[in-house]
Amino acid sequence: MKTFGRYVFLIAVIAFPSSLVAQQISVRAQLEARGLPPALVEEVSTVAADATAQGLPPDLMVDKAVEGWAKGVPQARIMAVVQQQARLLEQAHESLRAQGFDAPSGPIVTASAEAMGRGISAQQVGAVIEAAPTPEAAGPGLRVAAALSAQGLGNEQAVQVVTRAMRRGETPEEILNMPSYARAMRAQGMEMGQIGERLMQGSGAMRGAGPGPGMGTRPPGVPPDPGKRPRRP
Numbered sequence: 001m002k003t004f005g006r007y008v009f010l011i012a013v014i015a016f017p018s019s020l021v022a023q024q025i026s027v028r029a030q031l032e033a034r035g036l037p038p039a040l041v042e043e044v045s046t047v048a049a050d051a052t053a054q055g056l057p058p059d060l061m062v063d064k065a066v067e068g069w070a071k072g073v074p075q076a077r078i079m080a081v082v083q084q085q086a087r088l089l090e091q092a093h094e095s096l097r098a099q100g101f102d103a104p105s106g107p108i109v110t111a112s113a114e115a116m117g118r119g120i121s122a123q124q125v126g127a128v129i130e131a132a133p134t135p136e137a138a139g140p141g142l143r144v145a146a147a148l149s150a151q152g153l154g155n156e157q158a159v160q161v162v163t164r165a166m167r168r169g170e171t172p173e174e175i176l177n178m179p180s181y182a183r184a185m186r187a188q189g190m191e192m193g194q195i196g197e198r199l200m201q202g203s204g205a206m207r208g209a210g211p212g213p214g215m216g217t218r219p220p221g222v223p224p225d226p227g228k229r230p231r232r233p
Contacts, residue, residue: 027058034066040075047079047086056089057106060113088113095122101129111139118146124159131163140176141166147179148199151186157196164200 027048031041044065048058061082068078092112096104099122104112112125120142128145132138141162148158165175178199185195 027052027062030062031065034069036065036069037075040065040069040078043075043079044082047082051086051089054090054093055103056086056093057110059106060085060089060110085113085117088117092116092122092125095125096129099123099126101126105135107139108135108142111142115142115146118149120146120149120155120159124155127159127163128166131166133166133169137166137172140172144175144178148182148196151179151182152192153182153196154192157193157200161196161199165202168202170202 028041028045031044036044044061048061051061052058064081064085065078068081073081089109093104093109095116096109096112101108108129112129115125115128116122124145125142128141129138132141145155145158145162148161149155153161161178162175165178182192182195182199185198186192190198
């Protein structure tokens with residue numbers, strides 16, 4: 001069993017029965033609140049219920065259904081994507097368990113499924129999770145690796161950028177800013193291979209290639225600063 005697996009396993013055993021019911025209620029409520037038609041709400045909720053019964057998180061399926069409906073995608077195509085996400089979640093969950101990560105948490109399974117959906121291999125997903133200093137850091141790390149890969153960095157190099165940064169002790173903020181630094185360096189005319197080398201050298205080597213106005217700083221779905229809650233007014 002991997003180190004973080006023991007920690008997550010205890011939480012999952014304690015929280016699973018109540019969280020399963022809550023998730024099923026939440027899925028239907030979220031879909032209804034976003035204005036999806038009853039027939040589509042029912043279909044998505046059914047797929048989500050099957051997934052949660054297997055211990056899989058439904059968030060990715062809900063997001064895809066809401067996104068598709070907002071874009072005017074036909075219901076049949078929305079359901080095809082939702083079912084595809086359910087299969088990806090199952091594959092991610094099984095691959096994590098096969099690598100020794102017992103009872104991986106919902107956010108880690110979701111991030112793993114998203115990364116695998118973008119071409120990151122199961123072994124590369126496992127490498128990012130192994131390098132993460134805490135279970136909570138694994139999800140954002142996977143999303144950053146997938147974002148760098150989507151920008152044109154090879155999957156292996158994208159994973160190495162993230163894992164080396166984690167092992168160097170780079171802060172979550174520094175890692176989350178990497179996709180923006182990559183865009184800034186690309187805008188300056190650097191080739192992706194060179195960008196990957198710069199990113200692997202650490203935050204010091206990226207100074208002068210600032211994010212730049214309007215370029216954003218994080219891949220989609222990553223919170224502004226993991227571990228910090230927004231201050232209340």
